[in-house]
Amino acid sequence: MTDTDHSLTEESGGVANFEWSEDSVTVLNNFDNGTSLPCVARLESIAGAGASSLPPGLSIYAGQPVLLHERTCKKHAKARTIYHDKDGPYFEVGQTLDIPDDFQGWFEVVPPDFGRGNVFRSIEQVAQSSGRKFFTRTNIRAIRVHAEEEAADEETQSFKERKIPAGTVLTVKGTFAAKWQTTAQTGFIKRKSKEYTTVEIPYLKCLDTDDTEVLVPLSTRGRFSLVYEKGVRDSRTVYRIKDILEDLQLPLKVRMVYGKPPMVPCIFSGMLALKGKAKEDTIIASTILNKRNVLFELPVDANCAVTTAVNMEQFENMRTYIDAQLLCKKYAHSFGTLIKLSPEMDTNQSMIQHIPTEKRKSRDESLKTLDLITNISVTDDEPNDFMFESSDNDSVQSAELPPLGMGQMMDIREITLPKTSQMISDA
Numbered sequence: 506m507t508d509t510d511h512s513l514t515e516e517s518g519g520v521a522n523f524e525w526s527e528d529s530v531t532v533l534n535n536f537d538n539g540t541s542l543p544c545v546a547r548l549e550s551i552a553g554a555g556a557s558s559l560p561p562g563l564s565i566y567a568g569q570p571v572l573l574h575e576r577t578c579k580k581h582a583k584a585r586t587i588y589h590d591k592d593g594p595y596f597e598v599g600q601t602l603d604i605p606d607d608f609q610g611w612f613e614v615v616p617p618d619f620g621r622g623n624v625f626r627s628i629e630q631v632a633q634s635s636g637r638k639f640f641t642r643t644n645i646r647a648i649r650v651h652a653e654e655e656a657a658d659e660e661t662q663s664f665k666e667r668k669i670p671a672g673t674v675l676t677v678k679g680t681f682a683a684k685w686q687t688t689a690q691t692g693f694i695k696r697k698s699k700e701y702t703t704v705e706i707p708y709l710k711c712l713d714t715d716d717t718e719v720l721v722p723l724s725t726r727g728r729f730s731l732v733y734e735k736g737v738r739d740s741r742t743v744y745r746i747k748d749i750l751e752d753l754q755l756p757l758k759v760r761m762v763y764g765k766p767p768m769v770p771c772i773f774s775g776m777l778a779l780k781g782k783a784k785e786d787t788i789i790a791s792t793i794l795n796k797r798n799v800l801f802e803l804p805v806d807a808n809c810a811v812t813t814a815v816n817m818e819q820f821e822n823m824r825t826y827i828d829a830q831l832l833c834k835k836y837a838h839s840f841g842t843l844i845k846l847s848p849e850m851d852t853n854q855s856m857i858q859h860i861p862t863e864k865r866k867s868r869d870e871s872l873k874t875l876d877l878i879t880n881i882s883v884t885d886d887e888p889n890d891f892m893f894e895s896s897d898n899d900s901v902q903s904a905e906l907p908p909l910g911m912g913q914m915m916d917i918r919e920i921t922l923p924k925t926s927q928m929i930s931d932a
Contacts, residue, residue: 523570524815531813533788533805536573543574543833545793545820548803549810558808562848566801570814571790572826574833576805577841578786580606580750587758587776587859595619597857599772601780601847606747608842610764610890611640611672613730613743614757615776619861621894622760623740624730629723631677632709633922636731638676640743642762642894643727645669647711647719667719671892672763674732675711681720682707683917728894730762750782758859765888767844775893778859789837793820793829800832800840804848839887 525547536542548567551558559567582604589595613622624642625631631639649667669675687702708720730743735752743762744753761775786805792798820826 523819525812526815527812529813531811533573533803533807533809533811534786536576536788536805536811538576542576542788543572545570545814545817545826546573547571547812547814549812551808551810560807560848561850562846563801563803563807566790566792567809570793570820572793572829572833573788573790573803574837575789575841576786577789578784580747580782581785582606582746582750582755582782583780583847584777585780585854585857586772586774587778588772588774589619589776595776595859595861597778597859599852600854601849601851602767602771602773602777603845603847604746605842606750608746608764608844610746610844611730611743611762612746612749612759612777613762614740614753615760616740617862619758619776619859622730624728625741626726626728627723628709628721628725628729629707629922631729631731632680632723634731634739634741636677636737636739637734638674638732640730640732640762641669641673641675641727642671642730642892644671645721645725645727647721648708649717649719669713669719669721672890673713675713675719675721678710678712678718680707680723680922681710681917683720749779755779755781761893763890763892765843765890767846768888769846771846778857787841789833789841791829791833791837793823793826795825798825798829798832800836802841802845802848836887843888 536544547570548559550564550567584602584604585597586599586602587595588598616622625634625639628645645668647667647669649665682705684703684705687704707723709723711719711721713719730741731737731739733742733744733748733752735748744759749755749757749759757779759777759779761777766773766775788803788805789800790803791800814820
């Protein structure tokens with residue numbers, strides 16, 4: 506048996522008839538990847554005690570055809586923004602934010618004075634730390650050594666400058682010293698004799714995310730952090746949210762150093778109070794009738810009735826449905842990794858004041874606040890990552906200094922630097 510839903514479509518400006526199977530009424534938890542997903546379905550709220558069974562943020566999708574695309578299961582952090590004006594106190598404000606454990610941003614633990622976290626100020630300090638990976642919060646310059654064949658059995662090297670943007674993770678492979686030789690002709694009339702000058706420059710040899718070898722001068726200054734390693738405790742560390750949920754104790758105050766902000770208009774400063782965590786099973790879905798379709802996420806335990814379409818052929822020629830399919834294929838996975846507002850839309854939460862337990866040791870800029878980020882569309886590029894701090898003078902100067910020595914590299918050898926101690930936890 507079937508019933509018919511009369512829904513207004515954007516492309517026709519009229520009424521389209523969609524057929525739904527009365528025998529297919531089910532719940533979201535019965536849909537699985539590869540068997541019943543993807544599919545077109547209709548959600549119906551089950552009212553109880555005078556309220557909708559779907560959270561307020563999802564009830565707007567009830568009663569219309571939607572494309573259920575992909576099911577996911579992961580841990581989520583529950584957080585609220587901590588906002589601070591230039592001279593005022595710190596307040597916990599806004600709705601609950603939902604951060605999945607595969608979110609690709611980087612966080613630091615907020616110190617007791619609520620200022621910036623500790624960092625390394627030079628590549629030399631990074632080299633002395635024994636850390637295996639580090640995160641650059643500064644645009645820096647390095648060199649790439651290229652091997653070039655001259656003859657059948659001979660090989661020469663050339664050197665090219667490489668810019669490494671802030672937000673890059675580098676893997677440490679050792680410290681090296683390179684000898685650069687320069688020549689200068691002497692004599693004003695007959696320039697026949699040459700003077701040779703040799704200078705040795707120390708470098709940190711690293712691999713970037715593409716496994717490309719680069720040499721970063723130890724003299725490079727800026728802001729750098731260690732990438733978290735289980736069992737190693739250092740205040741100059743940045744974390745993925747997955748590491749925080751697995752190895753650190755909540756509640757906890759963190760600051761996003763680098764990453765994508767929420768995709769919907771909200772108060773977001775980058776400083777967050779992580780309140781708790783939960784394992785959540787959800788389905789990524791999309792509207793299919795809109796001129797600009799949107800992705801959304803449905804918890805499978807939502808108490809709603811789901812009716813599937815009798816067949817998919819009735820949607821195949823709809824331009825908005827084709828757009829929804831492309832939107833899901835292109836962005837569903839990345840959408841599932843982004844920070845979102847809780848569908849509960851708990852805007853009635855009270856403002857909670859947070860008071861630093863230590864006096865600020867250094868002056869810091871006020872937190873950056875973003876309040877207008879648009880939804881993903883099939884015509885959009887993926888949202889950009891933001892660096893949630895300003896550059897300082899050292900960072901700017903390092904980005905302008907050339908990493909190449911003058912003249913020709915004559916020799917490169919591995920060297921050993923004295924190591925600084927790290928705190929080792931019991932974990």
